[in-house]
Amino acid sequence: MFAAPLTDDVELRPLNPWHAEEFLANLDRSREHISPWVSPSFVAADLDAARHVLQRYADRWARDDGGIWGIWSGGTLVGGVLLVSLSTASGVCEAGCWLEPTAVGRGLVTRAVERVIDWAFVERGLHRVEWRTNAGNVRSIAVARRLGMRRDGVLREVLPGPQGRVDLEIWSVLAPEWRARRAGVPS
DSSP, rough: OOEESSSSSSEEEEEEGGGGHHHHHHHHHHHHHHHHTTTTTTTTOOOHHHHHHHHHHHHHHHHHHHHEEEEEETTEEEEEEEEEEEEETEEEEEEEEEEOOOGTTTHHHHHHHHHHHHIIEEEEEESEEEEEEEEHHHHHHHHHHHTEEEEEEEEEEEEEETTTTEEEEEEEHHHHHHHHHHOOOOO
16 A cells, blocks of 8 residues: 655555545534635535545546545544646646644645655656645645745636635646755755
8 A cells, every 4th residue: 555654643645435434524624624715526515425526536546637645644534635637648737635624734735745746747747736726725825835836827706705706826836846946956
């Protein structure tokens, strides 16, 4: 089984449909915290819906156009990272994340996304990793900055939200920038 350590007691590993009960429990602990920031179709409300979300990503993995990994802290699923999309033809993928409140502030998402970006550039030979976030999601924007991403722009009022339309920020990092950053070359 694949598992990548993020800290002494936290690891990143694939999140599969058979994890649906754990995933639903994580979403139940996270629901209020992540609902303003993630797609409603991701925040499953029951076991069948949780299984469907994970199956959707398992199918994407099988088609080579996405994937999902869980972050386990002390054996408990506390969040995860995903490739919302992946296109080897264009060399572009979009990364995303979610995390329950008890795990916030420990750098887990940043470490996990670093692993996924490394995989996308080194193993898959992609050229660009995108990070799309609600313009009001300061934590997500901070992750993009910590990852060395650049803000490409804003899609104004592109998404419906509970208080009206929402701006979406697009951030990205390119493979040469990532390699230079990992090698310690100043940008």
